[in-house]
Amino acid sequence: MLLAKGYEVHGLIRRASTFNTARVDHLYVDPHDPKARLFLHYGDLSDGARMVTLLADIKPDEVYNLAAQSHVRVSFDEPEHTADTTGVGTIRLLEAVRLSGIETRFYQASSSEMFGATPPPQNEETPFYPRSPYGAAKVYSYWITKNYREAYGMFAVNGILFNHESPRRGETFVTRKITRAVAAIKAGKQDLLYMGNLDAVRDWGYAAEYVEGMWRMLQADEPDDFVLATGGNYTVRDFLQIAFEHAGLNWEEHVRFDERYLRPTEVDALVGDASKAQEKLGWKATVHTPELARIMVDADIEALKHAGNNWIDSVDLASWKN
Numbered sequence: 001m002l003l004a005k006g007y008e009v010h011g012l013i014r015r016a017s018t019f020n021t022a023r024v025d026h027l028y029v030d031p032h033d034p035k036a037r038l039f040l041h042y043g044d045l046s047d048g049a050r051m052v053t054l055l056a057d058i059k060p061d062e063v064y065n066l067a068a069q070s071h072v073r074v075s076f077d078e079p080e081h082t083a084d085t086t087g088v089g090t091i092r093l094l095e096a097v098r099l100s101g102i103e104t105r106f107y108q109a110s111s112s113e114m115f116g117a118t119p120p121p122q123n124e125e126t127p128f129y130p131r132s133p134y135g136a137a138k139v140y141s142y143w144i145t146k147n148y149r150e151a152y153g154m155f156a157v158n159g160i161l162f163n164h165e166s167p168r169r170g171e172t173f174v175t176r177k178i179t180r181a182v183a184a185i186k187a188g189k190q191d192l193l194y195m196g197n198l199d200a201v202r203d204w205g206y207a208a209e210y211v212e213g214m215w216r217m218l219q220a221d222e223p224d225d226f227v228l229a230t231g232g233n234y235t236v237r238d239f240l241q242i243a244f245e246h247a248g249l250n251w252e253e254h255v256r257f258d259e260r261y262l263r264p265t266e267v268d269a270l271v272g273d274a275s276k277a278q279e280k281l282g283w284k285a286t287v288h289t290p291e292l293a294r295i296m297v298d299a300d301i302e303a304l305k306h307a308g309n310n311w312i313d314s315v316d317l318a319s320w321k322n
């Protein structure tokens with residue numbers, strides 16, 4: 001079930017609109033679900049007045065705010081732009097919902113980056129300590145979403161998602177950078193891969209499952225905030241090893257260090273505890289980091305065979321087959 005290529009969204013929708021439809025090139029329609037859903041993507045949140053018109057026109061049952069400058073390293077180079085899209089954009093959208101007078105449910109894409117320097121495991125009670133302009137902007141958006149829930153009685157929720165990846169992941173994020181390189185090295189098109197900090201620990205899950213979790217948050221009886229994570233604990237080095245090994249390669253022969261990929265302040269370890277989502281939403285990740293790495297390597301090897309042609313991965317999850 002596909003919604004949008006570009007952001008790694010896989011969703012369950014009947015009618016979806018996006019602020020800039022040009023950005024959505026794949027749409028899946030589930031004929032059994034009559035709700036209208038609006039998904040906002042990168043850079044959509046610059047014009048508050050236009051958003052009011054759009055919302056009043058579409059009258060979506062659900063709004064998913066996925067719009068952000070979402071690259072942590074880039075947020076150090078473009079801190080003001082990041083604050084504007086990732087932070088202030090959220091209040092523009094919440095205000096547009098309020099001013100348009102529509103009844104809708106609002107999802108805010110909050111992030112595990114908000115926990116930053118606070119050691120794992122992290123859950124909904126863990127204090128925030130952001131370590132980047134991106135993380136700081138997400139903390140603002142988290143609190144303003146909560147404030148609109150309390151101040152105006154909006155059904156507004158924060159999904160605090162740990163790293164979620166898929167073959168549709170942007171090419172400059174570490175997982176996709178690695179799996180694309182594995183495919184290219186395997187095909188003899190590349191020899192070396194330049195990387196930054198290999199010691200960082202992340203909890204990488206499969207985006208398809210996380211988007212289902214986002215959807216579950218908006219079907220709940222009451223608005224609340226939820227962590228989505230696998231609970232896994234892997235370093236970038238582990239991911240390299242699993243991905244290269246899957247293609248029969250030795251990562252140490254191909255990986256080199258480049259300090260340009262280091263960050264002024266790093267988030268050392270993010271490992272989520274999603275027991276609240278399991279208890280209240282019935283959500284649990286089934287794909288863990290090693291399987292995810294293999295899905296992504298296989299997809300990038302397949303994608304090379306289709307270079308220049310339209311090709312998109314499909315989701316093969318047992319829970320989606322009914």
Ligand SMILES: C[C@H]1O[C@H](OP(=O)(O)OP(=O)(O)OC[C@H]2O[C@@H](n3cnc4c(=O)[nH]c(N)nc43)[C@H](O)[C@@H]2O)[C@@H](O)[C@@H](O)C1=O
Binds near residue numbers: 198
């Ligand atoms: C939840 C959160 O997840 C993502 O943020 P991120 O964790 O920063 O993701 P990433 O894939 O850029 O880095 C992961 C780790 O990998 C290290 N690393 C080493 N060498 C390279 C490298 O060469 N490139 C990159 N990108 N990272 C590298 C890097 O230093 C970091 O420790 C975003 O979706 C964000 O929007 C979000 O919300």
